[in-house]
Amino acid sequence: MKEATKCLHAGYSPENGEPRVVPIVQSTTYVYDSTAEVARLFDLEQAGFFYSRIGNPTVDAVEQKIAALEGGVGALCTSSGQAAVMLAALNLARAGDHIVSATNVYGGTFNLFNTIFRRFGIETTFVDQGATDEELAAAFRPNTRFVYGETIANPALSVLDIERFARLAHERGLPLLVDNTFATPILCRPFEFGADVVIHSTTKYMDGHAVQLGGVIVDSGNFDWRNGNFPEFTEPDASYHGLVYAEAFGRAAYITKARVQLMRDLGCCQSAQGAFYTNLGLETLPLRMQKHSENAEAAARWLEGQDKVEWVRYPRLTWDPYAKLAARYLPNGCSGVVSFSFRGGREAGARFIDALELISLETHVADIRTSVLHPATSTHRQLSDEQLTAAGITPGTVRLSVGLEAWDDIRADLQRGMDAA
Numbered sequence: 048m049k050e051a052t053k054c055l056h057a058g059y060s061p062e063n064g065e066p067r068v069v070p071i072v073q074s075t076t077y078v079y080d081s082t083a084e085v086a087r088l089f090d091l092e093q094a095g096f097f098y099s100r101i102g103n104p105t106v107d108a109v110e111q112k113i114a115a116l117e118g119g120v121g122a123l124c125t126s127s128g129q130a131a132v133m134l135a136a137l138n139l140a141r142a143g144d145h146i147v148s149a150t151n152v153y154g155g156t157f158n159l160f161n162t163i164f165r166r167f168g169i170e171t172t173f174v175d176q177g178a179t180d181e182e183l184a185a186a187f188r189p190n191t192r193f194v195y196g197e198t199i200a201n202p203a204l205s206v207l208d209i210e211r212f213a214r215l216a217h218e219r220g221l222p223l224l225v226d227n228t229f230a231t232p233i234l235c236r237p238f239e240f241g242a243d244v245v246i247h248s249t250t251k252y253m254d255g256h257a258v259q260l261g262g263v264i265v266d267s268g269n270f271d272w273r274n275g276n277f278p279e280f281t282e283p284d285a286s287y288h289g290l291v292y293a294e295a296f297g298r299a300a301y302i303t304k305a306r307v308q309l310m311r312d313l314g315c316c317q318s319a320q321g322a323f324y325t326n327l328g329l330e331t332l333p334l335r336m337q338k339h340s341e342n343a344e345a346a347a348r349w350l351e352g353q354d355k356v357e358w359v360r361y362p363r364l365t366w367d368p369y370a371k372l373a374a375r376y377l378p379n380g381c382s383g384v385v386s387f388s389f390r391g392g393r394e395a396g397a398r399f400i401d402a403l404e405l406i407s408l409e410t411h412v413a414d415i416r417t418s419v420l421h422p423a424t425s426t427h428r429q430l431s432d433e434q435l436t437a438a439g440i441t442p443g444t445v446r447l448s449v450g451l452e453a454w455d456d457i458r459a460d461l462q463r464g465m466d467a468a
């Protein structure tokens with residue numbers, strides 16, 4: 048099946064007389080006839096559901112759909128994107144271990160790695176993804192467990208050279224984990240370029256309608272966990288009466304361990320209702336990603352013609368620093384997110400936002416409705432102009448998440464804001 052068909056049909060095939068639409072199985076638990084059968088389920092010798100923290104039929108259908116879209120062997124849905132990043136990392140790193148991560152990652156991921164994980168004894172070295180191979184080599188340590196980056200980083204809009212980062216990781220016997228939230232598997236499938244694990248905040252384009260928080264981890268099944276660097280996959284798990292994941296589950300070892308060990312004990316699962324909403328979003332994902340990308344490109348080109356605008360960042364613009372990487376990894380579009388900066392600084396940004404009528408001011412991206420955020424007057428308002436600049440955000444920076452309205456209407460509202468700025 049092609050992507051558009053998978054979005055509608057993968058993960059759920061009703062039999063004769065069954066519901067056409069994936070049903071919401073609103074049950075925490077499942078009944079069985081014999082203790083022997085329940086024992087086989089608990090021993091993971093038989094597939095089936097026994098408690099919805101570990102698995103639920105509605106959530107399972109969505110997991111299978113997303114795994115099919117990314118080209119992986121399995122997926123695990125989580126309660127949020129943050130939970131997906133946390134579980135994906137903790138499935139590999141424990142106290143005393145180390146991570147190499149791109150600096151250009153979502154602020155929540157940066158904080159998780161930089162603050163919370165340090166409290167757990169897991170260190171992270173953040174690297175400039177544009178650095179040379181030699182410079183990047185210096186970041187690795189004997190206890191490094193994985194390499195991490197975002198296909199299109201939020202909010203930097205940098206594009207990760209996935210093949211290069213996969214090579215740098217694989218040369219050292221390590222996997223590459225890629226957050227593919229902004230691109231979605233419609234615009235980029237990181238496994239095709241060597242990534243080993245993909246993560247999403249499904250809250251963004253996969254849902255797309257701003258109704259449901261969620262996350263997902265997808266396993267490519269391609270990484271060899273028996274290479275000596277991952278004893279948790281090759282030695283018996285005492286918390287699961289001696290299960291050896293790499294032996295028992297082969298190519299699905301990573302995602303099975305994440306589910307039966309970490310999800311079992313940390314519990315940040317997706318609900319059946321939540322998965323149902325995510326599935327509705329997934330059904331129209333290809334159409335939406337195409338239109339988001341078209342409208343965003345039109346907005347980026349319009350913005351770059353405006354005198355009050357100092358710079359525009361969108362990887363489709365020919366002089367964007369990531370245009371070459373975008374041409375390789377994102378040939379069909381770069382999502383709906385554009386950033387730009389006013390010459391008039393903080394005040395111009397505020398006047399622009401306050402004059403908008405159609406476009407809404409929100410702490411969110413990837414909605415079907417166009418939205419904006421002005422970091423200097425909202426998420427980063429406590430910072431001085433100097434501190435903002437050090438964080439890579441100028442006082443006049445605006446993040447625009449272009450939606451699916453008619454371009455003429457978006458442009459008219461941008462013009463209204465521009466006149467006021």
Ligand code: PLP
Nearest residue numbers: 127128129153201228248250261
């Ligand atoms: N990863 C990326 C790239 C994000 O943009 C976000 C949220 O904005 C997250 C992860 C965290 O996802 P959530 O908000 O669903 O917890």
